[in-house]
Amino acid sequence: MRALAAGIALMLVPLQALAFDYQLTAREIAPDTYVVPGRMEHFNRANGGNIVNTGFIVTTAGVVVIDSGPSLDYGRQLRQLIGTVTDRPVRLVLITHAHPDHYLGNGAFGDVAISALDGTRAEIAGAPPALLDGIYRLVGDAMAGTTLVPPTGVVTEGPLVVGDHGFELLALDGHTRSDLAVLDRTTGVLFAGDIAFLDRTPTTPQADIEHWLAALDRLRALPAKLVVPGHGPVAPPPQAFDQTAAYLTWLREALAAAAARGLDAAxxxxxxxxxDFAGLAVARAEFARTVAHLYPTFERSVLSDK
Amino acid sequence: MITRRALLGHGAGVAALAAGRAWGAAPMDPLQSVAWEDMRALLLGKGPVVFDDRITVAAPMAAEDALQVPFLVDAGALGRVQRILVFADLNPIPLILDFAPGRLAPLIATRFKIQQATPLRAAALDLKGTWHVAGQWVDAMGGGCTTPALAHGEADWTARLGETEARVFDRDGRRRIRLSIRHPMDTGLAAGIPAFFIEKVMVEDAGGILLGELATFEPVSENPLLTFEVPAGIGGDITVTARDNNGNIFRRKVALS
Amino acid sequence: MATTFRRSVAAATLAIAAMGFAGLGHAKPVTDKDILGDVESTGDVLTYGLGMQGQRFSPLKLIDKETVKGVVPVWAFSFGGEKQRGQESQPLVVDGVIYVTGSYSRMWAIDAKTGKELWEYNHRLPDGIMPCCDVINRGAAVYGDKVYFGTLDAKVVALNRETGKVVWSKAIEDYKAGYSITNAPLIVNGMVITGIGGGEFGIVGKVYALDAETGESKWTRPVIEGNVGTVDGKPSTMTGTKNASWEGDQWQTGGGGTWLGGTYDPKTGLLFYGTGNPSPWNSWLRPGDNLYSSSRLAIDPKTGEIKWSYQTTPHDGWDFDGVNELISFPLKGADGKTIDAAATADRNGFFFVLDRTTGKFISASPFVSRHDWASGYDDKGRPIYNPDFRPGDPSKGGGADGKGKSVFTAPSFLGGKNWMPMAYSQNTGLFYIPSNEWGMDIWNEPITYRKGAAYLGAGFTIKPLYEDHIGVLRAMDPATGKIKWEYKNRAPLWGGVLTTGGGLVFTGTPEGYIKAFDDETGKELWSFNTGSGVVASPITWDMDGEQYIAVVSGWGGAVPLWGGDVADYVKSFNQGGMLWVFKLPRKS
Structure with a gap:
């Protein structure tokens, strides 16, 4: 209803600056468990940066939010959306990793504990101002008011009980240097963060392929019934694991082969x-980014004097 | 002589050109760059110019890393060429490199620093004196030319200055040489850091005969990785000699066989 | 390459590149003859010192005691950037072009008439450079179509005079061991000759001769006995006799930085280089005279061999050095005969006159009010030490934490006179010495050599001797050793001196003034505030029938870094980096 009201206001007073309307929807995928799906696109002005899956679990002790989304307004609208589902307060926000689409909504949860792995917390705290410049440039007005708000708390690997839900936290790496996955043992839902992608090409700005594959193996071993990937549809395991692993394995071999043939990045x-991969969302553009991220290492290993 | 100042000043030149001068029958710039006429006047002189898609300019559509934007230019479809210029219209220092292939293949690849979204172009001068121009836009958040080199954070970057790595690859009979040289390639546009860059690379055969030479400019990326090709029929060792604007000389011998 | 395309700017770039590593070479070449005639040829300044002998005397007299009050600025040139540190550079003037160096190993070519920049060379320095006493440079040398200077990372760089492009660049030592170059090179017989700094890091000072055309080493001469020189890159002769005045292997880290460069006397054909303090500062660790530290050396430029030496401070325990310029001049003896003499005003507070053909000691006269460490010199030219003023041996205790007994002694290690060159007037026969009145508490402590680390074994703090002044410009009569006049300045003097046929003495002050004095009375006749401290050496030349004066302004150097209690005298001075040019207004 609030979203609708905002839409009407926009029609009536088009010159007034209004918050970007993300039209967020909460899909209940398991008892007490909701996913707020994002688009399988790159950052742009039309999507307001909403390219990410966030989620929340309503426990008896309050709501646990998984990732705060790409902007202050997203975070606010996510909080409003939670309010349409439950009267319980937000108890804890968990940030899976230090990529901006996952944590720039932190500003909307300033009165709540926001926690992450220590590596993630440190990386967000140390993020250069240019990071925001870049996202503002791509996303535009939907970013209005967004600032870098580092997590205030630190979580570590192991069990975490909130109200009537028992979670298992996993400290992984490979997609970034510090990746958190959250298994809700009460429901069997695994929030995999960006260790798992489905139908959307994985992103690699800080990727370490070997570590990433090892992290996927750890997720496979979990007793999960349903996997929420960082990007892409919710599905039972191991679909997202398999697809992500297959892509990473292909990347490793294709880039090594290209370097051995002496190809330039261009x-x-x-x-x-x-x-298998050409049909993934944003495949071509994401692959070009990946070449910039990962190919120099392959080139160097071929050039270096053995 | 082309000076950085002259190139830096091109922003003002654009306005002057737009106001007063027209190029008559000159072809329209397919990239619709505001700086095209200025680039043409500054870099290509008064000779005839054609836009020619036979020249390959391979580069990403968007710069993921503003400090390292890869490109490869191949003018082989034109046959022999005298020179190949590579430039980015909207960079504060547009000219990236000036390659005189000589007996080398008319192919060159390396990386450049991008300051803002810009056309990236190659202009190849054929034997009759016509410039053939091709290119594409590269989108970028930018800042690559005014960011200090990564080496600036290293207390003792001189210890590894000029280290080279090289390897030869077989490419259908041609030998492709990929050579990297450790060098900060400072543009002089980052505060407090003077321009310090390799400005010349010469490729000589085993007998010391010049095969081709390359003038490189400030926008070439830190620790340049150069790719060029030696046609069939040239054998033995070749020597690549690079010299920077402080007079440091770096040499690397590469065995073709 | 088709000629039609040469006109395009980019083509021109490649055309330059195609000429190989050399530059264009259209500038009128500077010859050895030009350099030797620098004093007489008033239209240019081809050498550091306005002549190879370093007299800093110009016969020009268009600006004189009467007219100097009308001198006004013509133009000023900013060194720009964020690198406004000490500027101790003496400009050169060649064919209407000024070549001036600046802090952080930079050089500019500037149109002498208009102040328009022709080019800039900005040397990319490693972050690990270790200059002891600010990132300064004292000037360039010109020869042929090139202009040369030394860099803070111990390179000599040859630039094409017209383009500012590097022709060759030669690292003569490893800056990581503490070496750096701040002195202006000399040109003698087609060679670039330079000294080197690093005496605080246990280096061995050397004098280097490089082929001006190629940068190849012609010879090197270490100045500490026991070390072996080179000729054409191959070992030549040993300096002195190993262990004659050093114990053990201390000569290997014996110091003797030749950091201030030298002078050349065409009449005797000798190079005169001063040598710095022995390392470490703690003299108890190195018994002996420690030759040839704190000395003046005469070197044959053809062979690099030492012809004579004179040590002003044997077994230096106060970091007095002996680098100060040795200026050749004709000394009129009591018998009316003229001796080929040379004079130097030492950090240790004494003004020396030597026979420059043999190095024979003639006289030593104090030029500062206190010289606690020695009461004077004996007939043979050895100091008469006052042992109470040598800092105590740490092994005998007397100080806290294993330090030796501290003493207060004057002059301080920054010297009765430091780097700033004096001038000799061919008119008055007087030397004009920029001197300072300060002392120091100094104590010794244990120290072990480590490459690239400070090698002092001493602590110190400098204190002014007088409330109202530190700096004193003094006119010294070399024949009598008497001071003829003096001018007191509150802040320490740190700039070079120039004297002219017009009867004027010019020097700068850290307060920012360039001043002119009557060469006979010391009366101040003119001053101009340049906006930042003047710690550089002024020059003069004539152009289109007018006499010009130029000086670089920019506060810095060793005083703000090492000056201790002097800070109170100088803390309000702001930094800068500017070349100022003056002349008389044109008569309409």
Whole structure:
């Protein structure tokens, strides 16, 4: 209803600056458990940066939020959305990793404990101002008011009980240097963060392929019934694990082969993608980014004097 | 002589050109860059210019890393060429490199620092004196030219200055050489850090005969990775000699076979 | 390459590149003859010192005691950037172009008439450079189509005079061991000759001769006995006799930085280089005279061999050094005969006159009010020490925490006179010495050599001797050793001196003034506030029938870094970096 009201206001007074309307919806995927799905796109002005899955679990002790989203307004609207589902207060926000689409909504939860792995907390606290410049440039007005708000608390691997839900926290790495996955043992839902992607090409700005594959193996071993990937649809395991692992394995081999042939990065960008991956959302553009992230290491290993 | 100042001043030149001068029958810039006419006047002189898609300019559509934007230029479809210029219209220092292939293949690849979204172009001068120009836009958040080199954070970057790595790859009979040189390639635009960059790379055969030479400019990325190709028929060792604007000389011998 | 395309700017770039590593070479070449005639040729300034002998005397007299009051600025040139540190550079003037160096190893070519920049060379320095006493440079040298200077990372760089492009660059030592170059090179017989700094890091000072065309080493001469020199890159002769005045292997880290460069006397054909303090400062660790530290050396430029030496402070325990410039001049003896003499005003507070053909001691006269460490010199030229003023041996105790007994002694280690060159007037026969009145508490402590680390074994703090002044510009009669006049300045003097045929003595002050004095009376005749401290050496030349004066302004150098209690005298001075040029207004 609030979203609708905002829409009407926009029509009536079009010159007034209004919050970007994310039109967030909460999909109940298990008891007390909701996912707020994002689009399988890159940051742009139309999507307001909403390219990410966030989620929340309503416990008897309050609501646990998984990731705060890409902007202050997203965070506010996520909080309003939670308010339409439950009267219970937000008790804890968990940030899965230090990529801006997952934590720039922190500003809307300033009165709540926001926690992350220590590596994630440190990385957000140390993020350069240019990071925000870049996202403001891509996303535009939807970012209005967004600032860097580092997590205030630190979580570590192990069990975490909130109200009537028993969680298992996993400290992983591979997608970034510090990746948190959250298994709700009460429902069997695994919030995999960006260790798992489904139908959307994985992003690699800080990726370490070997560590990432090892992290996927750890997730496979969990007794999860349903996997919420950082990006892409919710599905039972191991679909997202398999697809992400297959892509990473192909990347590793394709980039190594290109380096061995002496290709320059500018040529690798135009490489033909296998059919399995060419159909993933934003495949071509994301692959070009990946070449910039990962190819220099492959090139160097070929050039270095053995 | 082309000076950085002259190039830096091109922003003012654009306005002057727009106001007063027209190029008559000159072809329209397919990239619709505000700086195209200025680039043409500054870099290509008064010779004939054609836009020619036969030249490959491979580069990403968007710069993921403003400090390292890869590109590869291949003018092989034109046959032999005298020179290949690579430039980015809207960079504060537009000219990236000036390659005189000589007996080398008319192919060059390296990386450059991007300051803002800009056309990236290659202009190849054919044997008759016509410039053939191709290019594409590269989107960027930018700042690459005014960010200090990573080396600036290292207390003792001189210890590894000029270290080289090289390898030869077989490319359908041609030998592709990829060579990296450790060098900060400072543009002089980052506060307090003077311009310090490799400005010349010469490729000589085993007998010391010049095969081709490359003038490189401030926008070439830190620790340059150069890719060029030696046609079939040239054998033995080649020597690559690079010299920076402080007079440091770096040499690397590469065995072709 | 088709000629039609040469006109395009980019083509021109490649055309330059195609000429190889050399530059364009259109500038009128500067010859050895030009350099030797620098004093007489008033239209240019081709050498550091306005002549190879370093007299800093110009016969020009268009500006004189009467007209100097009308001198006004013509233009000023900013060194720009954020690098406004000490500026101790003496400009050169060649064919209407000024070549001036600045802090952080920079050089500019500037149109002498308009102040328009022609080019800048900005040396990319490693972050690990270790200059002891600010990131300064004292000037360039010109020869042929090139202009040369030394850098803080111990390189000599040859630039094309017209383009400012590097022709060659030569690292003569490893800056990581503490070496740096701040002195202006000399040109003698087609060689670039330079000294080196680093005496605080246990280096061995050397004098280096490089081929001006290629940068190849012609010879090197270490100044500490026991070390072996080179000729054409191969070992040559040993300096002195190993262990004659050093114990054990201390000569290997014996110091003797030649950091201030030298002078050359065409008449005797000798290079005169001063040598710095022995390392470490703690003299108890190195018994002996420690030759040739704190000395003046005469070196044959053809071979790099030492022809004679004179040690002003044997077994230096106060960091007095002996680098101060040795200026050749004709000394009129009591018998009316003229001796080929040379004079130097030492950090230790004494003004020396030597026979420059043999190095024979003639006289030593104090030029500062206190010289506690020695009462004077004997007939042979050895100091008569006052042992109470040598800091105590740490092994005998007397100080806290294993330190030796502290003493207060004057002059301080910054010297009765420091780097700033004096001037000799061919008109008055007087030397004009920029001196300072300060002492120091100094104590010794244990120290072990480590490459690239400060090698002092001493602590110190400097104190002014007088409330109202530290700096004193003094006119010294070399024949009598008497001071003819003096001018007192509150802050320490740190700039060089120039004297002219117009009867004027010019020097700068840290307060920011360039001043002119009557060479016979010391009366101040003119001053101009440049906006930042003047710690550089002024020059003069004539152009289109007018006499010009130029000086670099920019406060810094060793005083703000090492000056202890002097801070109270100088803390309000602001930094800068500016070349000022003056002349008389044109008569309409």
């Amino acid at each position: 040529e690798v960008i135009d490489m033909k993608l296998p059919e």
